[in-house]
Amino acid sequence: MSIFRRRAIGLGVIVTASLLVLAGCSSESDSAGGGTENCEAYAEYAGNEGTTVEIYTTIISPEADLFVQSFQEFQDCTGITINWNGSQEFEAQISVRVEGGTAPDLAIFPQPGLLAKFAGNGLVPAPAKVADSVDANYTADWKNYGTGPDGVFYAAPLGANVKSFVWYSPKTFADNGWSIPTTWAELLALSDEVAAGGDIQPWCAGFGSGDATGWVGTDWMEDLMLRFSDAATYDAWVSHDIAFNDPKVQTVIDEAAKILKNPDYVGDVASIATTTFQEGGAGIVDGTCAMHRQASFIGGILAADYGATIVNPEDTDVEGGITTFYFPGVSADQTPALGGGEFVGAFSDRPEVQAVQHYLTTPDWNNKKAALGGWFSANLGLDTANVADPVNKVAVEILQNATTFRFDASDLMPAAVGAGSFWKEMTAWVAENKSSKAVLDAIEASWPAN
Amino acid sequence: MKLTALVPQRSLWDTVLPNLVMLGSAIAAFLGIIFLLFVLAERSPNKIQNILKYVVFLAPAAVLLLIGLIYPAIRTLIYSFMNDDSSKFIGFENYVWAFTIPEIRIVLRNTLIWTILVPVLATGTGLAIAYMTDRMKRAAVIKSLIFMPMAISFVGAGIIWRFVYTYEANLKRPEIGLLSSIWRAMEWEPRNWLLEAPLNTLLLIVVMVWIQTGFAMVVLSAAMKNIPDEIIEASLLDGTSNWRRFTKITIPMIRATIVVVLTTITIGTLKVFDIVRTMTGGNFKTNVIANEMYSQSFRQMNYGTGSALAIILFIAIIPIIIYNVRQLRLERTER
Amino acid sequence: MTIINSKRAKNAFSSPIASAAAVVIAILWTIPTFGLLVSSIRPEKSINTSGWWTFFTNPEVSLENYEKVLFQGTLIQPPMVQYFFNSLAITLPAVVFPITLAVFAAYALAWFDFKGRDFIFFTIFALQVVPLQLTLIPLLQLFAKGLSINGITIIPDLGITGTYIPIWIAHTIFGLPLAIFLLHNFLRQIPRELIEAAKVDGAGWFIMFRALILPLSIPAIASFAIFQFLWVWNDLLVGLTFGAGSKEVAPMTVRLAEMVGTRGGGWEVLTAGAFVSTVVPLIVFFALQRYFVRGLLAGSVKG
Incomplete structure (x- = not known):
């Protein structure tokens, strides 16, 4: 028995000691700011004081801080506390939590394909008020992406990004006298010109992204699919109405190979697979590469991690300044756009949860969030004046005006392809020099039977 | 801010x-x-x-x-006998899938390489260090350094080894990977370490051995301390060489402990997925069962194939269980 | 005579070659970690643009990384120090519970005579291989909804989601098979004569455990405690899943994994964060390592 007694005493000492240490550490709490807000705008959300809504998401700090900041007024006026809960493991954890009976109130889905898994399996259909707001503030396409395979509308659009961009340094281009290409042929000609110069590598690319390695390759395919085929073929490709190894897809991958598998353009082809997509863009900042095809969001990363500055195309004298040109089509008048976005689905029908879901669809919140910087959405009420970043401003204009806009295909395909074989095979395509045909055949074979 | x-x-x-x-x-x-x-x-x-x-x-x-x-x-x-959302019975289809798809066969092959190399290398190195530092002065410092990787989380280990294996193809950009830098300094051609199969699997195994050696060393060293001094002294008086003493006295005396260490590390290795996941994401022919099981179940949301892989993992340890059963029976009858 | 002999035995292996080899291996083992330590005190931009070894020719020291990691909180992320205490609150019970239950079970399996004893032992041994990931959903359901079979409630919904309790129970379950296996191997080595002698003296099973088994197994318990501590402290998946999204109970590793940044990058805080989380396990190891002398499985030597 003596052992137990001794241990208990020992524990007491430890606890007391730590308490003493802690007493010195505790800091004073800051008092709440604000008080000057105009709460009338939030009258419709009244009656939910003292409630808490959990939002589960992949978006974590520092981006998440801006979200929380944008909710401040809403929280102060409505008395609803938003518990923003970001995790890198979202994709795997969301199914664990839903199946395990601890589903979050709201979840921000980065892929409509993932959302579809929970349609009729935990997700609560969006209430009429949210649906009406989405009808009023978004195009029908965007509402469609938030609709499950059962035809029920579940999730409202949140943020958006545009992927049809080529990043470059205006200074590097001006110093070398290169001009912006407007067609695919001109793009290849410029690449040849840069390669002939010998000092600068025409393209940089990086497919690496942890267990999602390869998604950059799928983006290339999707962008080129919109250019070398039409939107209808793109849709047929997504829904598997044409086979993945169809000749039309073969054309697309062959065109992609003209850049990605050309050692004169990209240097060591295989190492594209081991270069992370963040490092992939670093070459245009330090001037070792001329061009980098990547979505609008890479600008923020290059600015934070590699000291880049996002500038206008006219700013040719800024060292480390980067901007974008439109990823050209086959002809100059062909301007389809590829993009992606997130969707907010609810796992609870409590009134405060619906209030938050609705608030996120309002132009009011979208403008407030955009004004904090580094972010935009497909909300039609979004005023471009609130988007400060020059590249994002262009992106919003593309979203609001593009004749042909298509959502990231891999995000819409079944997970076995869109988060599986498509990524893996594009990676093997560069890493192991797997042939285009073998890649397409393997992806076709992996398409789920039903 | x-x-x-x-x-x-x-x-x-x-x-x-x-x-x-x-x-x-x-x-x-x-x-x-x-x-x-x-x-x-x-x-x-x-x-x-x-x-x-x-x-x-x-x-x-x-x-x-x-x-x-x-x-x-x-x-x-x-x-494991049901379809992706567990709504329909499909017999052995998931198992047929596992043994016929070429990628999964690579996964099975890699898992085999891991479960052979890691326990042997980690236990071997651990045993060697335990023997070399046994009765040595200031062994504690050396043992602590070798044990240190055990104290580091997989997240941390992933960061640590990134600074060793990362490779920069463009000669104009700085090299931040230790291994490539050494190769460059030696004027050997650096290679893209994590890309080339089967080299990459071996390099990932190095990380696991790096972590597990500390475990083997500590446990084996404790067992060596328990060998009665008289036996060692007798061998010293006989003038037995170090190597002979190691093979004829030390190893037989701690055989039971070696088996336990091998078993524990083998099982730990079968389940390892963090290293592969963080360093190559299972690409470049480096995938192992535990990682594929995770991505089948939670990334691709196919509980059927994910579960089948888990069962294969379970079957893989049956020989180890049988061996341990025999050992236990043997010892019981000896007493 | 004995004094001289044991002195000789002590020095038996101080052969210069063996010592040198051990030192070389130790250095090799430390280089990668040392690189992390050096990186963690370098400024952010240098980490991404030059190798850590350039530190010695061009030393730039910045403790900013540590300051950032330890004390800087954001709107939604409390600073790391708080997660530190969460980790502590998770780890200590998650070491004490499984080890206590494992010593009990190992004692029963090693010394009680009953039918099916070997079967139970090897079932437990085999359970080591059950992958953690596949147990997450059923266990989580249990904690969130309780357990009922055919409408009969066996375990009610306990309302413990979002507290430490599910995390403790989960760690206990996952730690048990290996703990029972190792401790059983240890307890089995206790000479039968000792047990029989205690029985003759009239000691029951409970008194025997308290007076004989427990004191004998303290070194084994202490050394297994070190391992269990390391595993729990460094665990990510269990803390993440059974914490059910509550920041109040999330361990340090969850925070560390989040620091990788939404889209990667941020190596400077990661390197520092990784180091902070390694300090405690190292302290535990140094504090308890003397138990290794008689330590884990010390009994499993023939003789």
Whole structure:
């Protein structure tokens, strides 16, 4: 028995000691700011004081801080506390939590394909008020992406990004006298010109992204699919109405190979697979590469991690300044756009949860969030004046005006392809020099039977 | 950022105090209950004690294991015969899938390489260090350094080894990977370490060996300390060479411990997925069963194939179990 | 005579070659970690643009990384110090519970004579291989909804989601098989004569455990405690899943994994964060390593 007694005493000492240490550490709490807000705008959300809504998401700090900041007024006026809960493991954890009976109130889905898994399996259909707001503030396409395979509308659009961009340094281009290409042929000609110069590598690319390695390759395919085929073929490709190894897809991958598998353009082809997509863009900042095809969001990363500055195309004298040109089509008048976005689905029908879901669809919140910087959405009420970043401003204009806009295909395909074989095979395509045909055949074979 | 000033932040104290109260009361309550049980049990008549001993000593662990591991294991077995969302029985289809798809065959092959190399290398290195530092002065410093990787989380290990294996193809950009830098300095052609199969699998195995050697060393070293001094002294008087003493005395004396260490590391290796996941994401022919199981179940949401892979993992350890059963029987009869 | 002999035995292996080899291996083992330590005190931009070894020719020291990691909180992320205490609150019970239950079970399996003893032992041994990931959903359901079979409630919904309790129970379950296996191997080595002698003296099973088994197994318990501590402290998946999204109970590793940043990058805080989380396990190892002398499985030597 003596052992137990001794241990208990020992524990007491430890606890007391730590308490003493802690007493010195505790800091004073800051008092709440604000008080000057105009709460009338939030009258419709009244009656939910003292409630808490959990939002589960992949978006974590520092981006998440801006979200929380944008909710401040809403929280102060409505008395609803938003518990923003970001995790890198979202994709795997969301199914664990839903199946395990601890589903979050709201979840921000980065892929409509993932959302579809929970349609009729935990997700609560969006209430009429949210649906009406989405009808009023978004195009029908965007509402469609938030609709499950059962035809029920579940999730409202949140943020958006545009992927049809080529990043470059205006200074590097001006110093070398290169001009912006407007067609695919001109793009290849410029690449040849840069390669002939010998000092600068025409393209940089990086497919690496942890267990999602390869998604950059799928983006290339999707962008080129919109250019070398039409939107209808793109849709047929997504829904598997044409086979993945169809000749039309073969054309697309062959065109992609003209850049990605050309050692004169990209240097060591295989190492594209081991270069992370963040490092992939670093070459245009330090001037070792001329061009980098990547979505609008890479600008923020290059600015934070590699000291880049996002500038206008006219700013040719800024060292480390980067901007974008439109990823050209086959002809100059062909301007389809590829993009992606997130969707907010609810796992609870409590009134405060619906209030938050609705608030996120309002132009009011979208403008407030955009004004904090580094972010935009497909909300039609979004005023471009609130988007400060020059590249994002262009992106919003593309979203609001593009004749042909298509959502990231891999995000819409079944997970076995869109988060599986498509990524893996594009990676093997560069890493192991797997042939285009073998890649397409393997992806076709992996398409789920039903 | 001035954002922090905008919202009320709870002080550290507010969140830490309940933690410590919770921690203290949980442990106190747990030990208190056990204390009471012992007081009561010791005073009860022998007949009751004979029943009570199973209730107190065996039942708690048995119940927890039944709920926490056996029930999920059975569930997994059932799911492995069902389709992706477990709504339809499809027989052995998932198993046929596992043994016919070329990628999965690579996964199975890699897992085999891992489970052979890691236990042997980690135990071998651990044994060598334990023997070299046995009875050596200031061995504690050396042992601590080798043990250190055990104390580092997989997240940390992933970061550490990134600075070793990362490779920069463009000669104009700086090299931040240690291995490539050494190769460049030696004027050898650096290689893209994590890309080339089967080299990349071996390099990932190095990381696991790096972590597990500390475990092997500590356990084996403790076993060596237990070899009676008289035996060592007798061998010294006989003038037995170091190597002979190692093979003829040390190894036979600690054989049982070596088996335990090998077994434990083998099982740990079968389950490893963090290293592969963080360093190559399972690409470039480096994938192993545990990682593929995770991505089948949670990334591609196919519980059927994920469960089938788990069952294959389970079957893979049956030979190890049989070996251990034999060992145990042998020892029981010896006594 | 004996004094001289044991002195000789002590020095038996101080052969210069063996010592040198051990030192070389130790250095090799430390280089990668040392690189992390050096990186953690370098400024952010240098980490991304030059190798850590350039530190010695061009030393730039910045403790900013540590300051950032330890004390800087954001709107939604409390600073790391708070997670530190969460980790502590998770780890200590998650070491004490499984080890206590495992010693009990190992004792029963090693010394009680009953039918099916070997079967139970090898079932437990085999359970080591059950992959953690596949137990997450059923266990989580249990904690969130309780357990009922055919409408009969066996375990009610206890309302413990979001507290430490599910995390403790989960760690206990996952730690049990290996703990029982190792401790059983240890307890089995206790000479039968000792047990028989205690029985002759009239000691019951409970008194025998308290007076004989427990004192004998303290070194084994202590050394297994070190391992269990390391595993729990460094665990990510269990803390993440059974914490059910509550920041109040999330361990340090969850925070560390989040620091990788939404889209990667941020190596400077990661390197520092990784180091902070390694300090405690190292302290535990140094504090308890003397138990290794008689340590884990010390009994499993023939003789």
